[in-house]
Amino acid sequence: MQSKTVDAEKPLWIILAIVVCLLVLRQLMHQSMFFDGAIYASIARNLAEGAGSPWRLQFSDTLFSLFSEHPPLMMWLEAIGFLLFGDTIAVEKCFSLLTLIASGFILLKIWQRLHASDPELRFAGPMVLAMALGAGRVSWGFTNGMLENLLIVFTSLAIYCVVVAYGGADHKKALSRSVLMIAAGVLVALALMTKGLVGLFPLATPGIWWLAFRRRNLVSVIVDTLVMTATVVVFFAALWQLDDARDAIQRYLSIQLLPSLTGQRGSGGGNWNAVRAFIRVNAYPAIITLIIVLCDRRWGNRSEMPRDVSQARRRTAVFLALVGFSASLPLLASPRVASFYFNPSLAYFASAFAIAGAPAVVRAIRALNARAYRQLSVSLTVALALSAILVGFNFGRPGTDADTIVNAARIADHVCPSSGTCERAVAVCGAGAEDWALYGYLERRHKISLATMDAAAGNHIVVDDSCGAETTGYSDTGLQLSKYRLLQR
Numbered sequence: 001m002q003s004k005t006v007d008a009e010k011p012l013w014i015i016l017a018i019v020v021c022l023l024v025l026r027q028l029m030h031q032s033m034f035f036d037g038a039i040y041a042s043i044a045r046n047l048a049e050g051a052g053s054p055w056r057l058q059f060s061d062t063l064f065s066l067f068s069e070h071p072p073l074m075m076w077l078e079a080i081g082f083l084l085f086g087d088t089i090a091v092e093k094c095f096s097l098l099t100l101i102a103s104g105f106i107l108l109k110i111w112q113r114l115h116a117s118d119p120e121l122r123f124a125g126p127m128v129l130a131m132a133l134g135a136g137r138v139s140w141g142f143t144n145g146m147l148e149n150l151l152i153v154f155t156s157l158a159i160y161c162v163v164v165a166y167g168g169a170d171h172k173k174a175l176s177r178s179v180l181m182i183a184a185g186v187l188v189a190l191a192l193m194t195k196g197l198v199g200l201f202p203l204a205t206p207g208i209w210w211l212a213f214r215r216r217n218l219v220s221v222i223v224d225t226l227v228m229t230a231t232v233v234v235f236f237a238a239l240w241q242l243d244d245a246r247d248a249i250q251r252y253l254s255i256q257l258l259p260s261l262t263g264q265r266g267s268g269g270g271n272w273n274a275v276r277a278f279i280r281v282n283a284y285p286a287i288i289t290l291i292i293v294l295c296d297r298r299w300g301n302r303s304e305m306p307r308d309v310s311q312a313r314r315r316t317a318v319f320l321a322l323v324g325f326s327a328s329l330p331l332l333a334s335p336r337v338a339s340f341y342f343n344p345s346l347a348y349f350a351s352a353f354a355i356a357g358a359p360a361v362v363r364a365i366r367a368l369n370a371r372a373y374r375q376l377s378v379s380l381t382v383a384l385a386l387s388a389i390l391v392g393f394n395f396g397r398p399g400t401d402a403d404t405i406v407n408a409a410r411i412a413d414h415v416c417p418s419s420g421t422c423e424r425a426v427a428v429c430g431a432g433a434e435d436w437a438l439y440g441y442l443e444r445r446h447k448i449s450l451a452t453m454d455a456a457a458g459n460h461i462v463v464d465d466s467c468g469a470e471t472t473g474y475s476d477t478g479l480q481l482s483k484y485r486l487l488q489r
Contacts, residue, residue: 012361014381015380020133030394040145044082093145097142107132112125137340138346151343165224187202198344207221261334277339300360407438408442412445423460424447425449426449426458428461475488
């Protein structure tokens with residue numbers, strides 16, 4: 001006796017839940033957060049408390065006192081959380097979780113729309129999401145509050161609008177399609193407001209649809225692309241009329257974007273390093289798919305696939321892969337690339353790979369008899385329970401930055417005792433001057449700024465053995481810190 005067809009999806013959902021627990025929630029429960037995420041959260045908290053303004057964001061009094069490194073939208077949205085719930089680490093953690101849920105839901109809807117007439121693949125949506133979370137640094141991005149998380153939400157929504165507009169009947173009214181294209185354009189503009197030019201890639205989606213499926217007239221595709229582009233232009237033309245917004249855009253262009261594009265700032269990583277990073281971040285979905293396909297050829301129960309189904313799957317895979325390339329190829333030409341920059345493209349590559357491997361997984365589950373299916377369900381349920389216990393065990397633990405968190409707390413307790421004068425800026429020299437995590441935790445948790453020696457005015461200094469004459473006139477406080485010492489004038 002075989003398990004019911006509708007039950008083929010259930011094990012995949014449980015597997016997805018296990019992946020979310022192990023790759024995201026387990027680390028999201030930690031106190032640690034990559035310093036970029038700590039900086040964004042600090043800026044949002046400061047904005048909620050009146051430090052800085054929407055177009056003049058502030059990280060600390062000494063570092064990024066006028067933050068122009070990225071567009072402000074994510075900090076604005078995160079600031080709403082701080083306004084509602086106060087200064088708690090739960091705000092940035094829950095914000096990351098919300099972006100994970102939203103992006104997963106949107107990507108699932110895209111997958112279901114593309115396979116509306118292919119039940120075997122439509123049921124495999126959870127498998128696609130699990131593969132996407134395992135790609136590159138996608139799960140890492142969601143555990144660390146990166147800008148790419150919100151970027152995925154807006155770009156995926158824009159692509160969903162195009163899929164809805166083009167995936168319906170051929171007689172869909174032009175007015176309805178235009179409304180969807182305008183909505184897609186607004187979403188692209190919001191993506192630009194999240195992380196700049198990397199949010200432009202959904203503009204290529206109508207053309208990619210035409211290349212992959214050839215279901216639309218080329219002229220209408222060009223018109224739709226122009227409508228999306230014009231919407232983005234109008235959006236920013238309106239912003240340009242606001243003095244504060246115009247100043248913020250100009251600062252971002254001159255301080256961040258243009259120097260990054262010309263290679264004048266940043267850690268590099270472009271050229272062949274970017275190509276290697278691109279291959280590496282797609283390795284897990286590719287390897288998983290290869291293993292599934294080889295196992296299916298060796299042990300699977302394969303039947304002849306109708307030609308129209310096979311052709312539709314190939315075209316959909318081409319569409320998804322091209323969308324992924326539209327998001328990633330521009331990065332390969334950039335002189336400044338980090339592996340997590342590819343995160344917005346990886347779900348589409350994972351989806352393209354899944355089209356080759358998911359049918360075999362669904363067929364294998366459907367082929368199980370009732371006893372084997374129960375055993376699989378029980379095993380997966382036990383694994384999920386253990387994963388949830390592991391998540392709970394990690395709740396509130398310091399995580400990978402435990403030493404830095406402790407250092408920041410000890411420094412704060414010393415320079416800002418419960419009674420007495422509180423210093424809001426501490427000098428730093430040596431390696432500490434580039435310890436961005438220490439900057440982040442001191443500001444985010446204790447509202448204390450680190451300042452280089454030439455800008456310092458306080459009575460304390462964080463030093464290491466590389467500091468020389470800078471320590472003249474200071475004595476050791478005896479505070480126990482890993483890697484550093486705290487001196488006092």
